[in-house]
Amino acid sequence: MIRAFEHRDTAATANVWHRSGLQAYDYLPAFQRLDQASALEVFESVIVRNCDIWVYEINSNVLGFLAMQDAYIDRLYVDPTAQQTGIGTALLSHAKALCPQGLTLHTHEQNHGARRFYEKFGFVVVKFGVSPPPESVPDVEYRWHGQS
Secondary structure (H helix, E strand, O other): OEEEOOHHHHHHHHHHHHHHHHHHOOOOHHHHOOOHHHHHHHHHHHHHHHOEEEEEEEOOEEEEEEEEEOOEEEEEEEOHHHOOOOHHHHHHHHHHHHOOOOEEEEEEOOOHHHHHHHHHOOOEEEEEEEOOOOOOOEEEEEEEOOOO
């Protein structure tokens, strides 16, 4: 079930972000050094403060989340134990329903799994660049042009 994020979801959702990032970002030393307490602090001060968030929950367990700023997908993460089960697809479909006129996002150029996922669902590369510090790695801007 997808529902609006509530304050009580903070720790569980931050944990999904942290665990997923540790798995996906072996090329980001700063993320690999992030411990759970620091991840919670960043999640609260950056993501919760700046985004509208929805969680995917099964049996009161948060297994994924979508964080958006207007028509920009800031984050979409699924817990490593629940990947390849349709949760990411459901969250992306939710984002498309919220913004049928189109969406944009960035992902790291090296994040091949995310790139395949977004391209599978109609996102196209707009440009290549470099993510802001502290990451400062090549990234890709994607756009989904919306429903015709």
